[in-house]
Amino acid sequence: xxxxxxxxxxxxxxxxxxxxxxxxxxxxxxxxxxxxxxxxxxxxxxxxxxxxxxxxxxxxxxxxxxxxxxxxxxxxxxxxxxxxxxxxxxxxxxxxxxxxxxxxxxxxxxxxxxxxxxxxxxxxxxxxxxxxxxxxxxxxxx
Amino acid sequence: xxxxxxxxxxxxxxxxxxxxxxxxxxxxxxxxxxxxxxxxxxxxxxxxxxxxxxxxxxxxxxxxxxxxxxxxxxxxxxxxxxxxxxxxxxxxxxxxxxxxxxxxxxxxxxxxxxxxxxxxxxxxxxxxxxxxxxxxxxxxxxxxxxxxxxxxxxxx
Numbered sequence: 162x163x164x165x166x167x168x169x170x171x172x173x174x175x176x177x178x179x180x181x182x183x184x185x186x187x188x189x190x191x192x193x194x195x196x197x198x199x200x201x202x203x204x205x206x207x208x209x210x211x212x213x214x215x216x217x218x219x220x221x222x223x224x225x226x227x228x229x230x231x232x233x234x235x236x237x238x239x240x241x242x243x244x245x246x247x248x249x250x251x252x253x254x255x256x257x258x259x260x261x262x263x264x265x266x267x268x269x270x271x272x273x274x275x276x277x278x279x280x281x282x283x284x285x286x287x288x289x290x291x292x293x294x295x296x297x298x299x300x301x302x303x
Numbered sequence: 304x305x306x307x308x309x310x311x312x313x314x315x316x317x318x319x320x321x322x323x324x325x326x327x328x329x330x331x332x333x334x335x336x337x338x339x340x341x342x343x344x345x346x347x348x349x350x351x352x353x354x355x356x357x358x359x360x361x362x363x364x365x366x367x368x369x370x371x372x373x374x375x376x377x378x379x380x381x382x383x384x385x386x387x388x389x390x391x392x393x394x395x396x397x398x399x400x401x402x403x404x405x406x407x408x409x410x411x412x413x414x415x416x417x418x419x420x421x422x423x424x425x426x427x428x429x430x431x432x433x434x435x436x437x438x439x440x441x442x443x444x445x446x447x448x449x450x451x452x453x454x455x456x457x458x459x
Contacts (some may be wrong), residue, residue, distance in 0.1 A: 164308070164367060164368050164369035164389060165307060165308060165365075165367060165379040166364065166367040166368045167307050168307075168310060168344075168364065168367075169310035169311075169314075170307055170310075171341060172304060172310065172314070172337065172341055173310055173313065175337055175340060175341045176313075176314070176317055176333075176405075179333055179336055180317075183325075183329075185325075190382055192316075192317065192320050195316070195320070196305075196313060198346040199312070199316055199399070199400050200309060200312040200313055200316060200399060200400060202399075203399075223304070223306040223308070226306065226308060227306060227307065227308075229304075238435065244304075247304060248304075249304050249305075256344070258341075261342075267305060268304055268305075271305060300436075
């Protein structure tokens with residue numbers, strides 16, 4: 162089982178703030194988009210190969226490890242992930258860490274990059290204050 | 304959401320990203336920023352309990368992060384002997400990212416300067432970054448005023 166050290170969410174939040182301060186929205190987007198070709202390359206390949214079940218299994222594993230509260234449903238051909246309790250936001254609040262104002266944007270950027278690289282598309286609507294979001298994933302029109 | 308189980312790879316990639324755009328000075332500035340802005344909990348442990356606080360802090364964090372290490376606490380010394388750093392292992396042995404060449408240097412920039420602010424002497428020695436081996440030794444110098452050895456009224 163993977164080791165879970167949730168303070169890393171706080172460090173990531175500081176990293177987002179730092180990037181934004183130094184290079185604005187474009188810098189944040191450039192950095193996090195690039196992760197699809199490195200950190201998330203295995204997920205991209207799995208998504209391309211197996212489709213939406215790969216994403217569903219990824220999210221299930223991650224949120225189980227971190228103790229998030231989520232639900233899945235299919236809406237037509239789209240996989241919908243509803244996060245009722247984001248473990249990152251919850252932990253940072255519990256520990257009193259500063260949370261970058263644009264923290265949740267990294268989810269949009271990383272999801273977009275992963276999906277685009279695999280021939281899929283994504284959207285997210287979030288409420289960062291409440292630590293909730295709805296993420297959607299579907300196969301992009303070819 | 305980037306999971307905390309994926310964070311170390313992202314961290315390493317962020318170091319590389321900053322280095323490629325601003326050079327080492329930009330990476331050092333980022334590490335200093337983390338030390339100054341993010342490690343408030345470590346500061347609180349040191350401020351209230353000195354060496355014992357450091358032992359508590361790393362017992363907790365390394366307990367969660369995994370790996371293999373020995374923490375030693377003497378009256379005047381605290382030592383971390385890292386035998387298998389969980390984060391260096393992910394960076395250097397997982398194949399997930401191309402390891403950032405100075406990855407292990409972040410610890411040297413994050414922790415010793417912060418600890419020295421409280422009156423301690425700190426040595427940080429990387430033995431092998433690829434193998435995840437290092438040692439940090441924190442000593443309270445004789446006669447030094449530190450949180451766990453405050454100045455006596457008769458000294459002032």
